[in-house]
Every structure is written in structure tokens, then in C-alpha cells.
Amino acid sequence: MAPPGTTRLQRWENRAEWPLAGAALLFLGAYAVPIVDPDVPPLVHTVCSVVVVAVWVLFALDYAVRLVLADRRGEFIRRNLFDLAIIVLPLLRPLRLLRLVTLLSVLNRAGSHGLRGRVVTYVTGGTALLLICGGLAITDAERGHPDATIHNVGDGLWWAVTTMTTVGYGDTYPVTTTGRFVAVALMLGGIALLGVVTATLASWLVERVAEADDEDQAATRAQVETLTAEVRELRARVETSLATDRKT
Amino acid sequence: MAPPGTTRLQRWENRAEWPLAGAALLFLGAYAVPIVDPDVPPLVHTVCSVVVVAVWVLFALDYAVRLVLADRRGEFIRRNLFDLAIIVLPLLRPLRLLRLVTLLSVLNRAGSHGLRGRVVTYVTGGTALLLICGGLAITDAERGHPDATIHNVGDGLWWAVTTMTTVGYGDTYPVTTTGRFVAVALMLGGIALLGVVTATLASWLVERVAEADDEDQAATRAQVETLTAEVRELRARVETSLATDRKT
Amino acid sequence: MAPPGTTRLQRWENRAEWPLAGAALLFLGAYAVPIVDPDVPPLVHTVCSVVVVAVWVLFALDYAVRLVLADRRGEFIRRNLFDLAIIVLPLLRPLRLLRLVTLLSVLNRAGSHGLRGRVVTYVTGGTALLLICGGLAITDAERGHPDATIHNVGDGLWWAVTTMTTVGYGDTYPVTTTGRFVAVALMLGGIALLGVVTATLASWLVERVAEADDEDQAATRAQVETLTAEVRELRARVETSLATDRKT
Amino acid sequence: MAPPGTTRLQRWENRAEWPLAGAALLFLGAYAVPIVDPDVPPLVHTVCSVVVVAVWVLFALDYAVRLVLADRRGEFIRRNLFDLAIIVLPLLRPLRLLRLVTLLSVLNRAGSHGLRGRVVTYVTGGTALLLICGGLAITDAERGHPDATIHNVGDGLWWAVTTMTTVGYGDTYPVTTTGRFVAVALMLGGIALLGVVTATLASWLVERVAEADDEDQAATRAQVETLTAEVRELRARVETSLATDRKT
Numbered sequence: 001m002a003p004p005g006t007t008r009l010q011r012w013e014n015r016a017e018w019p020l021a022g023a024a025l026l027f028l029g030a031y032a033v034p035i036v037d038p039d040v041p042p043l044v045h046t047v048c049s050v051v052v053v054a055v056w057v058l059f060a061l062d063y064a065v066r067l068v069l070a071d072r073r074g075e076f077i078r079r080n081l082f083d084l085a086i087i088v089l090p091l092l093r094p095l096r097l098l099r100l101v102t103l104l105s106v107l108n109r110a111g112s113h114g115l116r117g118r119v120v121t122y123v124t125g126g127t128a129l130l131l132i133c134g135g136l137a138i139t140d141a142e143r144g145h146p147d148a149t150i151h152n153v154g155d156g157l158w159w160a161v162t163t164m165t166t167v168g169y170g171d172t173y174p175v176t177t178t179g180r181f182v183a184v185a186l187m188l189g190g191i192a193l194l195g196v197v198t199a200t201l202a203s204w205l206v207e208r209v210a211e212a213d214d215e216d217q218a219a220t221r222a223q224v225e226t227l228t229a230e231v232r233e234l235r236a237r238v239e240t241s242l243a244t245d246r247k248t
Numbered sequence: 249m250a251p252p253g254t255t256r257l258q259r260w261e262n263r264a265e266w267p268l269a270g271a272a273l274l275f276l277g278a279y280a281v282p283i284v285d286p287d288v289p290p291l292v293h294t295v296c297s298v299v300v301v302a303v304w305v306l307f308a309l310d311y312a313v314r315l316v317l318a319d320r321r322g323e324f325i326r327r328n329l330f331d332l333a334i335i336v337l338p339l340l341r342p343l344r345l346l347r348l349v350t351l352l353s354v355l356n357r358a359g360s361h362g363l364r365g366r367v368v369t370y371v372t373g374g375t376a377l378l379l380i381c382g383g384l385a386i387t388d389a390e391r392g393h394p395d396a397t398i399h400n401v402g403d404g405l406w407w408a409v410t411t412m413t414t415v416g417y418g419d420t421y422p423v424t425t426t427g428r429f430v431a432v433a434l435m436l437g438g439i440a441l442l443g444v445v446t447a448t449l450a451s452w453l454v455e456r457v458a459e460a461d462d463e464d465q466a467a468t469r470a471q472v473e474t475l476t477a478e479v480r481e482l483r484a485r486v487e488t489s490l491a492t493d494r495k496t
Numbered sequence: 497m498a499p500p501g502t503t504r505l506q507r508w509e510n511r512a513e514w515p516l517a518g519a520a521l522l523f524l525g526a527y528a529v530p531i532v533d534p535d536v537p538p539l540v541h542t543v544c545s546v547v548v549v550a551v552w553v554l555f556a557l558d559y560a561v562r563l564v565l566a567d568r569r570g571e572f573i574r575r576n577l578f579d580l581a582i583i584v585l586p587l588l589r590p591l592r593l594l595r596l597v598t599l600l601s602v603l604n605r606a607g608s609h610g611l612r613g614r615v616v617t618y619v620t621g622g623t624a625l626l627l628i629c630g631g632l633a634i635t636d637a638e639r640g641h642p643d644a645t646i647h648n649v650g651d652g653l654w655w656a657v658t659t660m661t662t663v664g665y666g667d668t669y670p671v672t673t674t675g676r677f678v679a680v681a682l683m684l685g686g687i688a689l690l691g692v693v694t695a696t697l698a699s700w701l702v703e704r705v706a707e708a709d710d711e712d713q714a715a716t717r718a719q720v721e722t723l724t725a726e727v728r729e730l731r732a733r734v735e736t737s738l739a740t741d742r743k744t
Numbered sequence: 745m746a747p748p749g750t751t752r753l754q755r756w757e758n759r760a761e762w763p764l765a766g767a768a769l770l771f772l773g774a775y776a777v778p779i780v781d782p783d784v785p786p787l788v789h790t791v792c793s794v795v796v797v798a799v800w801v802l803f804a805l806d807y808a809v810r811l812v813l814a815d816r817r818g819e820f821i822r823r824n825l826f827d828l829a830i831i832v833l834p835l836l837r838p839l840r841l842l843r844l845v846t847l848l849s850v851l852n853r854a855g856s857h858g859l860r861g862r863v864v865t866y867v868t869g870g871t872a873l874l875l876i877c878g879g880l881a882i883t884d885a886e887r888g889h890p891d892a893t894i895h896n897v898g899d900g901l902w903w904a905v906t907t908m909t910t911v912g913y914g915d916t917y918p919v920t921t922t923g924r925f926v927a928v929a930l931m932l933g934g935i936a937l938l939g940v941v942t943a944t945l946a947s948w949l950v951e952r953v954a955e956a957d958d959e960d961q962a963a964t965r966a967q968v969e970t971l972t973a974e975v976r977e978l979r980a981r982v983e984t985s986l987a988t989d990r991k992t
Contacts, residue, residue, distance in 0.1 A: 115456050162927075166414050167911075170419060191441070206951075238482060239485065416664050421667045423667075454702050454950070483733070664912050694945075695949050699953055731974065
């Protein structure tokens with residue numbers, strides 16, 4: 001996939017990848033701390049807010065640089081709508097956390113082979129991230145509401161798991177509008193998770209069953225090879241015959 | 249798919265498509281307004297009722313015209329049972345909303361390529377419509393019942409999402425018979441949604457894995473081509489030999 | 497599928513099919529009446545009980561006759577374990593209702609083409625039967641229990657739908673042990689339903705995508721045909737040449 | 745799969761398989777008894793504790809012996825991480841029960857044919873084990889908590905079923921942290937179950953539909969065979985011609 005002559009955009013993206021992944025992880029930490037412990041000292045709270053803003057600026061800068069370096073800007077924007085969504089909507093706190101997929105794609109690139117292997121890596125990582133971010137976001141949104149059933153991060157993570165697996169006991173559920181939007185994101189993630197698990201298993205089973213089919217095809221090819229050899233032999237014989245005829 | 253000599257029925261359907269889509273959207277608006285805000289002034293309420301009836305008349309007229317224009321009427325009725333159901337059952341308010349699939353099929357025709365692309369467009373649109381219509385219908389059905397857990401359109405849409413994703417927390421659930429029928433429609437839609445998401449992913453994975461298989465087949469074909477060239481060469485040689493034999 | 501020389505067992509099964517289907521339907525009616533209306537007059541109650549027992553005797557007789565007519569009895573028993581389970585366990589009332597699958601298989605045989613068509617027919621019918629029987633059985637099991645949330649057939653059917661679709665709001669749920677066993681049967685049915693819907697869609701999508709693959713194969717076959725014609729022409733030429741050689 | 749010259753490691757594993765399976769079953773019994781009946785006499789309680797510890801020692805010894813016998817120890821550890829997890833984490837009681845998969849893999853090896861058959865056996869066994877262990881573990885974890893909704897093994901098993909099928913009524917749900925971890929394991933098991941059921945059905949349907957495709961391929965192969973015969977005939981004719989030419 002990587003062309004031999006890499007463009008300046010590709011070189012930038014390769015160099016920026018790890019720093020941005022680190023920034024995304026930092027963001028998750030800074031986002032998590034005040035939610036996990038709401039009684040954190042004001043200084044820590046301020047530091048976390050600064051980190052959150054700083055990471056946002058970093059991502060925006062990265063997007064701007066890539067846009068400038070891109071050959072065809074219209075196509076670049078169309079192909080990176082998700083990156084744009086992450087930058088443009090900083091006020092929707094839960095959505096901001098999706099920046100972490102940057103980290104995920106880096107991890108993914110490093111260590112997996114084959115299409116299904118990559119799908120499994122991506123889904124496992126994405127599910128874990130979605131659970132953690134969803135659990136944090138719902139706790140932030142619900143805590144403090146008088147009818148809330150989610151009071152701390154433990155409840156939030158438990159709710160995220162019951163939602164993504166579509167079990168939905170109903171012991172914990174969102175009551176705020178923000179919380180319900182977080183829930184919709186997790187439910188969609190859950191349906192995608194179920195779909196990917198099933199599809200990967202189905203693809204594996206179909207491939208195994210299809211292996212016999214491939215052997216049939218190899219047999220056909222072997223037959224064609226035999227036949228080609230036969231025809232070449234015949235042609236050589238005819239050539240010889242013509243040569244001897246000509247001599248006589 | 250479109251034959252060069254289009255029939256009068258096809259010309260009618262092409263011309264009627266966009267107006268009917270507009271009418272379906274108008275219907276959704278007129279259906280939604282009195283449910284979203286039950287304290288709407290009586291005049292608006294009356295206008296909405298008139299629009300609902302007018303759209304119904306329009307759809308019935310369209311069906312009648314198409315039936316008259318059809319060559320084989322028995323086959324037309326059999327192939328358009330869904331359209332008939334939408335016309336014949338006007339008293340089942342929630343079912344009436346399914347008319348909007350007309351709008352969907354228009355959107356669908358306009359902008360997507362390939363089978364899976366069309367499936368994804370159709371499912372995304374259908375799911376969104378089903379959620380909106382289900383949320384409106386359940387609010388209309390439940391509001392006012394003493395044991396109701398769904399009191400406004402926000403609750404209705406939230407319930408529709410938890411039902412279609414089969415999460416079902418149990419914080420909101422229908423208590424009226426009409427509401428339970430709406431729920432059954434949404435649950436079936438949810439099972440279909442899950443099925444389509446999974447099947448599309450599985451089909452994509454299977455195809456990617458099968459590409460290696462296709463390359464095998466291309467190799468066989470290339471071999472057969474080589475063999476054919478070999479035989480043609482041989483035949484030319486034999487022809488030459490026969491020609492020289494005859495001359496001598 | 498039907499061999500020209502039908503055995504006595506097959507003739508019996510063909511002749512017994514429709515009467516047994518009628519008996520199964522009668523059984524469902526007789527089972528339903530006292531559950532739908534618990535205040536039915538004692539005479540009706542007695543008639544229903546008699547019908548239930550009579551249908552059971554009929555099924556047992558049918559099984560006995562088929563066992564006598566079968567060539568290899570060991571194999572017959574092994575291949576008809578489900579029929580045996582229906583006969584031998586008459587005390588497990590809910591399981592008895594599974595006899596109705598007889599009716600289903602008859603309907604199935606009558607009107608559907610292709611593997612996927614048969615699967616869809618079977619699943620739709622089986623789901624409907626499981627819903628109705630599950631709704632009746634749970635009402636019978638739960639009604640009367642002090643903590644019951646299911647009080648009539650309407651509640652029972654609603655609960656059956658929420659269970660089979662795995663939504664499970666929690667507004668209705670079984671509290672008796674019998675009811676929980678009915679629930680397990682419906683949940684398994686629900687998982688099977690979801691699996692079959694998804695698998696049928698996936699199979700359809702895979703087949704459509706594979707059609708291009710089939711065209712490739714047809715192209716290979718056409719090439720081989722061209723080649724065969726070429727070789728036959730060549731052989732005719734050689735034969736002619738040999739014949740003229742011999743003459744001279 | 746089994747190479748003719750079995751290593752000492754393989755001989756050990758073959759000999760240890762059945763005793764370890766028995767030990768795993770014993771472990772399940774010893775784990776279950778004090779949970780099913782909490783008022784069991786102190787002596788029985790002590791015996792059960794001893795059995796649980798003894799089985800753990802046995803599994804650890806088996807792992808140690810296999811590690812010593814293995815040729816490449818690094819690879820052995822990497823390929824048997826699951827076995828190691830079972831040994832190293834003895835304090836996480838619910839996880840310990842996963843040792844029973846040993847038993848399952850033995851049963852599996854004994855009696856099933858074909859890939860899908862093995863998948864079905866494995867999933868059915870794994871689901872049953874997960875349900876039983878999950879039901880026991882949740883009862884152990886929840887019973888005694890003031891807000892608990894699960895009070896005995898019957899409730900525990902019922903909760904396990906509603907969780908694995910993702911129905912989640914919400915009549916029973918874990919409130920302790922341990923219980924919630926058990927729940928996560930069961931939910932993951934449930935998603936895997938749904939995925940395997942669907943994937944197996946899809947694979948079966950795809951294979952059935954692909955059989956026509958296989959027939960096409962067989963036709964191609966038959967054609968190539970005809971062609972080969974034709975070419976051999978031709979070559980024989982040419983050889984004869986050359987022989988007669990040489991004689992004259």
C-alpha cells in the first residue's frame with residue numbers, strides 16, 4: 001500500500017502519529033481524573049482542563065498542517081470527515097473522546113496480520129475505548145441529577161457494559177438528555193460489535209468449508225497443465241516430421 | 249434495468265415519484281406536530297388532520313392510476329401488496345406512516361452504487377424512519393394512560409431506540425395495546441437491523457477472503473489461453489505441412 | 497426426493513399427515529380456551545381436557561404404527577427422537593404444544609421453493625407457533641402466583657414477544673419455576689430466530705456477490721469449449737492428410 | 745494431525761487428559777455443594793475446601809510437568825496462556841471454574857465429525873458450563889448483600905440464562921463488584937454464543953447455495969478431460985503417421 005516515493009503529507013503523518021497518540025492518551029487521563037474523583041483539589045482540576053484544551057489545539061494544528069500539505073484538498077477533506085468532526089465539535093465532550101481512535105489505529109498498524117486479524121484488533125480496541133469513554137461520559141452527565149441511577153464511575157462502567165451487550169437490566173439507565181445521547185452511541189457500538197463478532201466467525205467458517213472447493217480448482221489447473229504438456233509434445237513431434245519431410 | 253421502450257405505467261411512476269415523496273414528508277410533519285406539542289392551537293390541529301387525509305387520498309389515487317395503467321392487473325396487485333396495505337388500512341395510524349418508504353426508495357435510487365451500498369442506504373434510512381415514526385406513534389398511544397411511562401416525544405424516541413437495539417432497560421415500556429403493537433413493529437425492525445448489519449459485514453469479509461480464490465481462477469484461465477495459442481500454432485504448422493505435401 | 501417405489505411407511509405418513517395436522521390444531525384450540533377464559537363453563541373445560549387427551553392418544557398411535565411399519569426400527573427411533581419426546585413426556589404441558597410442528601411441516605411442504613424460501617417459511621411459522629404457545633403456557637403457569645406480573649393472555653403474548661426478541665423490558669417476567677422453563681425455551685427460540693434471519697440475509701448477499709465469480713467460471717468453460725473445437729478441427733485435418741498419404 | 749513419533753509431552757498429555765477431566769468435574773462438585781446448600785455440615789464444607797485446593801495443586805503440577813517436557817519453553821508458555829491464567833489466579837474463584845474447559849475439550853475430541861459439528865459441540869458444552877458456573881458464582885457473590893436480588897442457586901441460574909441470552913429483564917441483577925465481573929464474563933459468552941449460532945447457520949446456507957457452483961466446476965473439469973482424451977488420440981494418430989512415413 002505504501003508507495004516508494006512518499007509525499008510530504010505521508011512523512012508528516014508518519015512522524016506525527018506517535019506524539020498524537022500520546023496526546024490522545026493524555027486527554028483520556030485528563031478527562032477521567034475529575035470524573036473518577038469529583039473531590040480532586042482545584043489545582044488538579046485546572047491542570048486537567050488545560051490539558052484537555054491543549055490536546056484539542058494540538059489535534060486542530062495537525063489537521064491544519066495535513067490540509068496544507070495535501071495535494072487535492074477537496075479529496076482530503078472528504079476522506080477525513082471523521083477527523084474534522086473531532087476538531088469542529090469540541091463542545092460535545094463525549095464525542096471529543098473519539099479522538100482516541102488515533103491511538104487505536106497506531107496500535108493496530110503495529111501488530112496484526114491478515115484481514116480478520118486486523119478486524120479483531122480494531123474491534124477489541126474500539127470496544128474497550130468506547131466502554132471506558134462511555135462509562136466516564138455517562139457518569140459526568142448523570143451524577144447530580146435527582147433521579148439518577150448512576151452515581152460513580154463504577155456504576156457508569158457497569159451501565160456501559162450492560163448497554164453495549166444489549167442486556168439492559170434496567171438497574172442503571174440514563175435520565176438526562178446528554179446521557180441518552182451517550183447511550184445511543186454505545187448501543188450502536190454494541191450492534192456493531194455483535195455484527196463484527198458474528199461476521200468474523202462466519203467468514204472463518206465459510207473459508208474453512210471453501211478450502212475443499214479450492215482443492216477442486218487446483219485439480220482443474222493440474223489437468224490443464226498435463227494437457228498443455230501433451231500438446232507441446234505433439235507439436236514437437238509434428239515439427240520433427242516436417243523437418244524430416246523437408247530433408248527428403 | 250430500465251428497458252429502452254418505457255411503458256405508460258413506468259412514465260407515470262417516474263413522474264409521480266417526487267411529488268409522492270414530498271406528500272409523504274408532509275404527512276410525517278402533519279402527523280408529528282400535534283404529537284410533539286399537544287397544546288397546539290385548534291386551527292393548526294385541523295390543518296394537520298386535513299393534510300393527513302389529503303395525503304391518504306393522493307396515495308389512493310396514485311395506486312388507482314397505476315392499477316389502470318398496468319398491463320397485467322393481477323400481477324400488479326400481487327407485486328404491490330405493500331402499497332395496497334398502506335392504502336386499505338388508513339385507520340391503523342402507525343401503519344400509515346410506512347407510506348414514507350416511498351420517500352426512502354426515491355432517496356435510495358438517487359445516490360448509491362453496488363448491492364451492499366444500496367442495502368446500507370436502505371437500512372440506515374429505514375431505521376431512522378422507523379425510529380421517528382415509532383417514537384411519535386408510541387407517544388400518541390401512551391400519553392394520557394394512567395400507568396404510562398412515556399409522557400412526551402423525547403421519552404418516545406428514547407424508548408424507540410432502546411427497543412430497536414433490543415436493550416430494553418425497562419425505564420420506559422408501552423402499557424396500551426396500541427403501544428404494544430408499535431413495539432412489536434420496532435422489535436422486528438431491530439432484529440432486521442441487526443441481521444442486515446451482520447450480514448453486510450459478513451458478505452464483505454467473505455468477498456475479501458474470496459479474492460485470493462478469484463486469482464486462482466484467473467490463473468487457470470491464463471493457462472487455458474496459453475494452451476489455446478499452442479494448439480493454434482500447431483494447427484498452422486500442420487496446415488503448412490499439408491499444403492507443401494499437396495504441392496509435391 | 498420421493499422415490500418411485502414408496503414403502504408402506506411412506507404411504508401411511510402421506511395419508512396420516514393432514515389428519516394429524518388437524519388434530520394438532522384442535523389440540524392448540526383445546527389448550528388455549530381454558531387459559532384465555534378461565535371462567536369457561538365446566539362442560540367446556542371437560543371437553544377441552546378430553547380433546548387434549550384424545551390428540552395425545554392419536555399421536556401415540558401414529559408413532560406406534562410408524563414404528564411397526566419401519567424396516568429398521570433402531571434407525572427409525574434414532575431419526576424420530578423429537579416425535580418420541582412429544583409422546584413420552586405428556587406431563588410437561590408446554591412441551592406437548594410442540595406437536596404443532598407437525599402442522600408446520602405440512603404447510604411448509606405445500607408452498608415454497610428453494611432452500612432459503614423453505615428456511616424463511618419454517619422460521620416464520622415456528623416463531624409464530626412458539627410465541628402463541630409460549631404466551632399461553634406462561635399465562636397458565638404464572639396466573640395465580642401472588643408476585644405474578646402476567647395476569648392474562650394479552651400479558652402473556654406481550655411477554656413472549658419481549659422475550660423472543662431479547663428486549664426484556666422487565667415489566668413482565670416469570671416468577672414460577674415452570675414459567676422460567678417456558679422462558680428458556682422462548683429465549684433459545686429468539687436466539688435461533690436472530691441467527692436464522694441474519695444467516696439468510698448473509699447467504700443472499702454472499703450469493704449475489706458471488707455471481708460475478710460464477711461468470712468468471714463460465715468464461716473459463718467457454719474458452720475450454722473453443723479450444724476443444726480447435727483441437728477437433730486439427731484432428732480432422734490430420735486424419736484427412738493420413739488418408740491422402742495412404743491413397744498415394 | 746497426530747504425528748507418528750509422539751513426543752514425551754504428547755504422551756503425558758494423552759495420559760493426563762482423563763484424570764484431569766475427572767478432577768475438574770470433582771472441582772465443580774466441591775465448588776457447588778456449599779453454594780447450593782449454605783447450611784451444609786462443617787465437615788462437608790471442609791472436605792469441599794480441601795478438594796478445591798487439591799484440584800488446584802493437581803492442575804499446577806500438570807502445568808509444571810508439561811513445561812519441563814516441552815522442547816521450546818517460550819513457545820509452550822505463549823501457546824498455553826489460558827492454562828497459565830487458570831493456575832496463576834487462584835484467588836479469583838469464578839475464573840477458576842474455567843478449568844472445566846479441560847473436561848469439555850476431552851468430550852469434544854471423543855465424539856464429533858466435521859468442522860461445524862465440532863463447533864456446535866464445543867459451543868453447546870461451553871454454554872452449559874458457563875451457565876452453571878456463572879449461576880453458582882453469582883449466588884456465592886450476591887447472597888448476603890442487603891440489596892441482593894439473587895438469593896439462591898435457582899435465582900442464580902435464572903439470572904445466568906437471562907444474561908447470556910441478553911434478555912436482561914432486570915428482576916435479578918448483580919449489585920456486588922464480584923457479581924458484576926461474573927456478569928461481564930456471561931455477557932461476553934452470550935455475544936459469542938449468538939455469533940457462533942448465526943455464523944454456523946450462515947456457513948451452512950452458504951455451502952448449500954455454493955453446491956451448484958461446485959457442479960459448474962466439475963463440468964469444467966469434465967470438459968478438460970474430454971479435451972485431453974481428444975489430444976491424446978490426435979497424438980497417437982500423428983505417431984502412427986510418422987511411423988508409416990519412416991517405413992516407406
